Amino acid sequence: MHIGIVGAGMATVALLDALAGSAAKPGEITVFESSSAVWRGRAYQRDQDSVRVNAPPMAMTARGGDLDHYLRWLRERPELACYLDEGLGLPVVPRAVYGRYLEHTAHTAIADLRENGWRVSVVNSGVTGFSRHPVATLRTAAGGAYTVDRAVLSIGGGQPHDSYGLADTPGYVHEPYPLHRRLAGVPADRHVAVIGSGLTAVDIVTGLVSRGHTGPITLMSRSGVLPAVQQRPIPYEPRYLTPEYALRRVRDNQGQVTLTMLIELMKAELSELGHDFRTLTDEVIGNDTEPPVQRLRRQLSLVADPHQGRRLLGRAIRTVAPAVWPMFREQDKALLRGTHFRTINCLSSPMVPHNANILLRLLDSGQVRLRAGLQKIHPHSRTGFTVTDDTEWTADVVINAVNPPAYTVPQAAEGLVRSLLTSASAERHPFGGLTTEPGTGKLLISGRPRDMWYAQGNIASTSTFIATDPTGLAHEAARLARALIA
Ligand SMILES: Cc1cc2nc3c(=O)[nH]c(=O)nc-3n(C[C@H](O)[C@H](O)[C@H](O)COP(=O)(O)OP(=O)(O)OC[C@H]3O[C@@H](n4cnc5c(N)ncnc54)[C@H](O)[C@@H]3O)c2cc1C
Incomplete structure (x- = not known):
């Protein structure tokens, strides 16, 4: 059996790990990735140290059913103890370091699969289309054609939307990650306005000040509400809330x-x-x-x-x-x-105390301010922006911190998803995403499983509307692995 997996982010790492741990008859696996962030995805690409994970280690395992898998990896690397979050009493490492854990897990899984007789390859090109006839074939942007028996959509959530029509405007940063590259051109003394006040906005604030930014930073959103602050975990096994x-x-x-x-x-x-x-x-x-x-x-x-x-x-x-x-x-x-x-x-999705402390300090000092009621952002003819909320004010640079909503099809997968819909291999769920069977991840057509396509993560209709998280994805991947090889 040849399994094609489209996308090489965290969810695919968890799927490979689950397949490596199974006793399935060996076959062939080909993983396709359109970006250079193989095994890391958008969240865990290489970036500056200020960009920290926003969850404790027990919430970030890549192995379904083994909550301590990531914690063990951390403990084997005592040099990472310097990233202790004082409030949590646990390490909160840079997201790029977590990306190293994902790489390590993927490489280990691939080595184990190969040892068990599987053939595994990684193709660094996006899958742009699918056809059924004469045989099920995935087509890549690089012109490749791969016949597969089963295929998995593991394409993540994609890039942000341009809600204020500012793309290509000088002084506007649409995709903030990786911060080390996107913030490099922001002059340290300028007024930066950030669209959004969620976790990405907090990343941008801590990212700017860690680079020596001295100018004002305004977080602007419709609500002006910040994420909650995470609490130190207290072990407890719920009796009812399971x-x-x-x-x-x-x-x-x-x-x-x-x-x-x-x-x-x-x-x-x-x-x-x-x-x-x-x-x-x-x-x-x-x-x-x-x-x-x-x-x-x-x-x-x-x-x-x-x-x-x-x-x-x-x-x-x-x-x-x-x-x-x-x-x-x-x-x-x-x-x-x-x-x-x-x-x-x-x-x-609360922020870790480490970031909350930095943010509070900057709010108290007046360098950072929060504004609610955002209505419009208007670029000036030469440089800078006028922002309208309950008044009008100006900023020199605008950075987007709003992530795409749930079930968004990433740009890199638009062609593929279109061909799945036209070949009746997938159907859109009225609430969002592609209709997926609970438990197995199989794509459904009119309530029935079609033959060969599966989905996991953000695009699956069985996902909730909350941003996916590693532990949830790892559980989903473990169930999907069982269904794939059944
Ligand atoms: C910025 C950000 C930070 C986050 N930080 C945390 C955190 O600190 N802690 C936490 O618990 N959770 C965090 N999350 C949530 C969660 O960990 C991520 O949502 C998770 O990484 C999603 O994994 P994924 O594999 O589903 O998607 P992704 O990581 O997005 O991977 C999908 C991959 O598919 C590729 N792809 C898409 N289309 C195609 C195609 N047609 N062909 C080939 N490849 C394709 C993409 O390039 C991408 O690499 C974060 C999420 C984001 C967006």
């Missing part, structure tokens, strides 16, 4: 999942711990109502707070929600993705 328990409850409820049901699980879990539910609801409501700098300061003071509410909520969004997501009614999905997106996103 995928297995939630799925049992859903089965008892004729296969229907409701928000109320999940809230009841959270209440039961907190009550088991003797922790009140009110503290958590205050945090959730405060996301939209508490002044952001006050919230940042308060959350930094609560990094070691024993109340488990926020930790459990973040964990449930990453583990329970994906398990029950396909059983949500479409209107509930729309409500969560629409009305509650910002809150869910801020709480499930």
Whole structure:
């Protein structure tokens, strides 16, 4: 069997690792990657040291079912201990270092697969099309044609959208990564305006100041809300707030999942711990109502707070929600993705205390300011920009920090996805992404699995609308590996 895997980011590393650990009859694997960031993807490419991972090691394993896989890799490298996040009490390394872990895991998996008799090759060219006749064939940008028996879309989330129509405007930076290259041309004393106030905006702030930026930096967004601050993990094995328990409850409820049901699980879990539910609801409501700098300061003071509410909520969004997501009614999905997106996103993708401390210091000093209500950004005829929110002000440089929304098809995969749709190998899910079978990742047509295509990560309709994360992807890859070789 020849398996073609399109995309060589974190999800594919996890898939190769899972295939290497299986007892499947050996065949052939070809991995295709359109960019130079093989095994790293957009998130973990080579960059300056200030660009840190934004999760503790237990949340970043590339091996499904082995939460300590990455932690072990870190411990074998004592020189990385210098990246300790004081607040978390755990290492938070540069993202490029995590990319080294991914490279190491991919190379080890490939060596193991080859030892077990598999033929594995990596083609550094994008897959631009697919045809079925006379045999299933993947076509690459470099003119290659590869016949395959099974194929996996593992194409990630792609590049940001140009929401303000500023592409090609001098002084505008559309793709901020890698920062070491994109920030190189930003004069240190200029006023930089950043579109967005999420994790990428925080990366840009810490990236600029680590390069000696002295000019003002303004984070501008519609809401002006910052990500929550991550708390020091306190080991706890939930009893109710687990995928297995939630799925049992859903089965008892004729296969229907409701928000109320999940809230009841959270209440039961907190009550088991003797922790009140009110503290958590205050945090959730405060996301939209508490002044952001006050919230940042308060959350930094609560990094070691024993109340488990926020930790459990973040964990449930990453583990329970994906398990029950396909059983949500479409209107509930729309409500969560629409009305509650910002809150869910801020709480499930918090910033690490290391970055939160830098940001608070810069906000207190006045070098960084936050502005809500962004409406328009207008380039001047020569240089600089006028920004409109509740007033008009100017900036010299504008940097985009808004990532593409869930289910976006990366530019590099547009041709391929078009050919999958026209050859009836895939269909769009009305909520977003390509319709995918829960559990196996098989692409579905009119509710039935078609023969050979699978998907994982952002493009799969079974993914939630929250940015994918390594541990979730590793679990998904392990299930996909089982389905692929079945
Ligand atoms: C900027 C950023 C930072 C993040 N940081 C963290 C973090 O610190 N901690 C954390 O827990 N999570 C983080 N995440 C979330 C998560 O780890 C990533 O979303 C994850 O890396 C996604 O992996 P992936 O393999 O699905 O996609 P990607 O890493 O995007 O990989 C997909 C690959 O497919 C390739 N590709 C696309 N189309 C084609 C084609 N047609 N042919 C061939 N190749 C193709 C792309 O070039 C890309 O390399 C981050 C996400 C982003 C975007």
